[in-house]
Amino acid sequence: MQRTFIGQISQALEKKKVKLYGWIHEIRDQAKIKFIILRDASGIVQLVITKDKKFFEDIVKIPRESVLSIEGVVKSAKVTNPEVSIKDFEVSVEKYHVLSEADKKLPIQVVKGKEAADLSTRLDWRWIDLRKPPHILIFKVGTFMEAMMREYWLKKGFIQIHSPKLMAAPSESGAEVFTVDYFGRPAYLAQSPQFYKQMAMAAGFEKVFEFGPAFRADPSHTTRHNTEFTSIDLEMSFIKSHEDVMKLLEETTQYVIKNVKEKFGKEIKQVFGIDIVVPKLPFPRLTMKETLNLLKGYSKIRKWLKI
Numbered sequence: 001m002q003r004t005f006i007g008q009i010s011q012a013l014e015k016k017k018v019k020l021y022g023w024i025h026e027i028r029d030q031a032k033i034k035f036i037i038l039r040d041a042s043g044i045v046q047l048v049i050t051k052d053k054k055f056f057e058d059i060v061k062i063p064r065e066s067v068l069s070i071e072g073v074v075k076s077a078k079v080t081n082p083e084v085s086i087k088d089f090e091v092s093v094e095k096y097h098v099l100s101e102a103d104k105k106l107p108i109q110v111v112k113g114k115e116a117a118d119l120s121t122r123l124d125w126r127w128i129d130l131r132k133p134p135h136i137l138i139f140k141v142g143t144f145m146e147a148m149m150r151e152y153w154l155k156k157g158f159i160q161i162h163s164p165k166l167m168a169a170p171s172e173s174g175a176e177v178f179t180v181d182y183f184g185r186p187a188y189l190a191q192s193p194q195f196y197k198q199m200a201m202a203a204g205f206e207k208v209f210e211f212g213p214a215f216r217a218d219p220s221h222t223t224r225h226n227t228e229f230t231s232i233d234l235e236m237s238f239i240k241s242h243e244d245v246m247k248l249l250e251e252t253t254q255y256v257i258k259n260v261k262e263k264f265g266k267e268i269k270q271v272f273g274i275d276i277v278v279p280k281l282p283f284p285r286l287t288m289k290e291t292l293n294l295l296k297g298y299s300k301i302r303k304w305l306k307i
Contacts, residue, residue: 001071007042009086013074018091020045020070021099023131025083026111029060036060036093038068041136043085047072048092059096065110065128067100083112083133085267134271141264146211148256149232156248158207158234163196165189165213176217189215197235209234250283 004018022040034056036047047070049059062068070093077090107125108117110132122129129135150160166187170177178189193210200208214231239245260268261276268274286294 005042006038006040006045006086009043009045009074009089009091011088014076014089015073017071017073017094020068020072020091022068023110024062024064024066024068024102026081027060027062027064034060036068037081037084038070038091039131039133044083044133045086046077046079046081046084046090048075048077048090050092053093055096059093062098063102063104063106065102065106065131066098067102068096069099070096085133137264137267137271141260141268144263145256145260148259149252150209150211152252152255153207153209153234156207158209159200159205161193161196161200161205161208161210162212163190163193163210165215167195176219178215178217191216192231193233197233201235201237206237207235247282250279250281253283254279254281 001017001019003021004013006020006022009018020038020040022038024036025039025044026037028035028037032051034049036049036059038045038047049056053059070091072091072093072095074089075092076088079087079090106128108121108128110128112132117125117129130139154160166180166182167190168187170188170191177191179186180189181187190213192214193212197208197210210231210233212231212233213228215228216226218226220227234248236245236248257276258278261278265276268276
């Protein structure tokens with residue numbers, strides 16, 4: 001039987017048999033009926049096991065975060081569990097198979113509201129930490145945002161490039177570089193694709209963009225620094241002024257946020273309590289002096305800027 005993703009469960013599958021793969025998110029053990037909350041990358045659904053099933057007692061003994069394969073029938077239901085994303089349907093389990101059994105005592109919890117681990121512990125067990133639906137949502141939205149940027153720029157006639165990340169000379173002055181051994185001679189991790197974007201302009205590409213890693217050997221005493229980051233770059237030929245670039249960036253930002261709101265707006269509101277606001281064009285413009293005057297009202301920022 002072909003796999004069905006949890007996010008695909010809908011009216012069209014009601015009373016039909018499906019095969020699901022996923023992680024045990026939570027278990028609710030009651031006398032005559034048992035519920036397993038199953039999670040995959042597309043969503044969370046409630047599974048129902050009734051007392052007439054041979055595995056009624058055994059299935060709830062499986063540790064949380066174990067990986068299951070289940071076959072069952074989709075049934076209409078009103079699910080009240082706030083973490084479940086499929087609210088109008090549940091799956092009545094007919095058979096199951098444990099693909100990977102988790103330890104009974106998890107190093108960190110995935111279920112919302114359970115004991116919260118500190119950041120250090122979360123990073124030690126990052127692959128479990130990322131199973132939490134809010135964290136998965138961040139990566140889904142980031143993936144979609146990149147796709148929307150790419151879509152918009154392709155509509156505008158841009159060409160995507162992938163520039164080298166090992167360079168014979170630093171790509172920008174004023175920024176520290178990481179030096180590495182390149183077969184007995186020094187090479188540098190790219191600080192940006194600037195040289196290659198300029199070469200693309202000289203080659204007549206006219207409009208290019210790139211998503212890629214960049215490296216800056218800038219020492220820092222905090223955990224928030226730019227030694228390695230994902231850089232989003234573009235370059236345009238035949239512009240009249242910086243206004244052409246700013247206009248394109250405003251339009252890109254509006255396009256991306258508009259599409260994110262359409263695809264993920266309800267889920268973002270549910271998970272993070274944030275209403276996405278699509279900005280109107282053109283964006284307000286502030287001079288540096290106006291910006292500094294605004295920042296003077298924020299004591300921490302004012303202290304940092306020494307103003």
